[in-house]
Amino acid sequence: MTLIADQIIQHLRSAGVQRLFGMPGGGGPADLIEAAARAGLPFTLAHTETAAAFMASAQAEITGKPGACLATLGPGATALMNGVANAYLDRIPLIAITDRHSAAVERVMQHQTLPQAELLAPITKWNGRLTVGDAEHTLRCAMQAATGLPPAPVHIDISADVTDAPAPAPRPPRTGVQLNPPRTGVQLNAPTPALEATLRGARRPLLLIGLGARTGPIALAIRALCERHGLPALVTYKAKGVLPDEHPWFGGVLTNGALERPLMAQADVLIAVGLDPVELLPRPWTFPQPVVSVSAWQLQQQQVPFAADLVGDVVGWLEVIANLLPAQCDWGAAAVAQATRTQRDAMRPPTEADRLAPHRVVEIAAQAWPGMRATVDAGAHMFPVMSLWPAREPNGILISNGLATMGFALPAAIGAALLDPTQPVAAFTGDGGLLMCLGELRTAARENVPLRVLVFDDGDLSLIKIKQVQRGYHTDGVSLGAVDWVALGEGLGLVAFRARDESQLAHCLSEAATIPGPALIAAEIDP
Structure with a gap:
């Protein structure tokens, strides 16, 4: 029955x-x-x-x-x-x-x-x-x-x-009746004359890639557009990998912050592909250039003023745009590469030689675990991770961006690893975020997933502490104290390591890569 x-x-x-x-x-x-x-x-x-x-x-x-x-x-x-x-x-x-x-x-x-x-x-x-x-x-x-x-x-x-009741005999689907039917976007048939003029006159268009572009066909269309016309793209955190970090037209990450401003200031038209303003920092949009939005659905937003709002078949709209843009834009790959380096270098502050810096944790991990999918928790560590960890495909990095909640990276990594037990996943988390979901280490051990949990251990809620210091406040309510991560990890069934300098970290990451199940690596950092 x-x-x-x-x-x-x-x-x-x-x-x-x-x-x-x-x-x-x-x-x-x-x-x-x-x-x-x-x-x-x-x-x-x-x-x-x-x-x-x-x-x-x-x-x-x-x-x-x-x-x-x-x-x-x-x-x-x-x-x-x-x-x-x-x-x-x-x-x-x-x-x-x-x-x-x-x-x-x-x-x-x-x-x-x-x-x-x-x-x-x-x-x-x-x-x-x-x-x-x-x-x-x-x-x-x-x-x-x-x-x-x-x-x-x-x-x-x-x-x-x-x-536990018996299922009734199947009935044909009802027609014309839905419970709270979902809203869908309206397909626009042709660009307006004003839009045509804007795109034909563009010399330095810049792509802004967002979460709505994370499909294989859209990613391929974006790469083809960049290569065909020689124009760069900035990607939001959710869109990392749509244009791979190693791509010559990759311009860096987009947050509505300061680091992308030098590149955006050089653009004359901004083409937002799948960009959802929920991804942007909650501050005014100050760029004067016209913004052409291309989205699979109608966006309900007021933060970014759209000069044109193209809704429907994103790949089709990108082809329309490609046919209107100049054959070759006035960007140069060398200038774009320099802008990307400048953005990344901002994540590499000077540090003491005998201490682990957050950006070095990311760079050493990228060398030890090339090509690995990653998940990232909210916290101070997410800035160097999102800038320096290379993504090669859409959803190569998963992060809670719209909500920006802590306690995300570990469970998200477990979910990702369970999709394909042959592909290890790296979870980057602060100590505060991991303490929020500590029991899921036991889930990882019980499922025996190929998981590498890398903890940025500084004993504080660092991002909040930074804001307290900036405002001249006492740093109260942000100290977590010392945690014996090795004992915790081993007690919950993981192989666990602790690293206090770059040499130790490289060794621990290399050892962790040989473990078929989950491993926990605590990196004592100097924030």
Whole structure:
């Protein structure tokens, strides 16, 4: 007999979900885990619901298919919210499933009863409650909303009286009816005369590449455009790898900060491809050049003034733009390379010879682990990592950018490593971020994933401490104290190392590369 739990799993698999993540409760989630086992869909136990959402989101970003996570009712649903919020701001297709009491119980009981749909509604594109009579339609709507443009998290509330009920006979999809249908962009048919004039008159156009460009076809079109016309590109953190760091027209990273300003000041037209303002620092856009936006979906934003907003087939629009630009732009590869070097050199401050500097940790790791996918936590360390760690393909580096949450790198790396156990993943994290998700080291050990966790250990919340010092404040509330990372790592089942200088670090990273399972390397840095 097919149960509704089986029906849910069938829809998840059809949508491309490769694994379930979560911290289960005893109601509907237990039914789903059992149904997943029957269907051959693996389940990974996480130690927090937020981490489960990060793991699922990492798989979604890499595959382009939805990830899925589940949580129990009440505290499970509330603990899930940070991971769902991350997916919402970074435009990730995530299926978040939460347990709840049956309708009959909710009418009389208050224990662990919360308005879960209302709590998650502001950070999901769609949410709904599964019922026996409407399960098929609800699941179709959820999958459609998650994968429609822009991709986004959706929320499904389930209860055990529904998941263990027999599934009704399949019915044809309803026509003309959707639950909260996703908004889609409007295809524009032709550039306006003003846009044509802007592009034909451009001599130094500059590409600004964002998260909406992270597909194979768009990445190839961008590379071809750069090479055909000789124009550089800046990439946001989420778009690292769309144009590889080693590419001669790679101009550096884009944050709406100071480091990209010298290159942007030389441009006469800015062409934003998949650029979502959620990726930019929350400060005014001060560049006077016209901005031409090319996006697969209509952006809801006011930060960047668009002179033209081209929505729809991004590859097609790039071909239109290519035919309007001059055959060869007035940039030079040498000047672009110098701008990139200048940006990277800003991440290399002078340090004492006998101390480990953060930028040297990244550079030594890049030499020891070439070509490895990486995940990056929020914190002071992310600046040298995002500038100096080379990415060769879209999603070669995963980071929480829109939400910029700590505690992301380790669980995201676990999710990434579980996709392909033959490909190791590096997780760059500060000590504060790792302490937020410490239990996931046990998840990594239990799953025996090929994971290299590199901890920037300085005993402080350094990014906050820097801001306190800049404001002339006391540095209160930012000291973490000393942590014995080797003992912690080994106690949770990892091989663990500690490095205090460059020679030790190179040796530790080399040793870690030979370990088939997870390894933890604590680098004592001088921030």
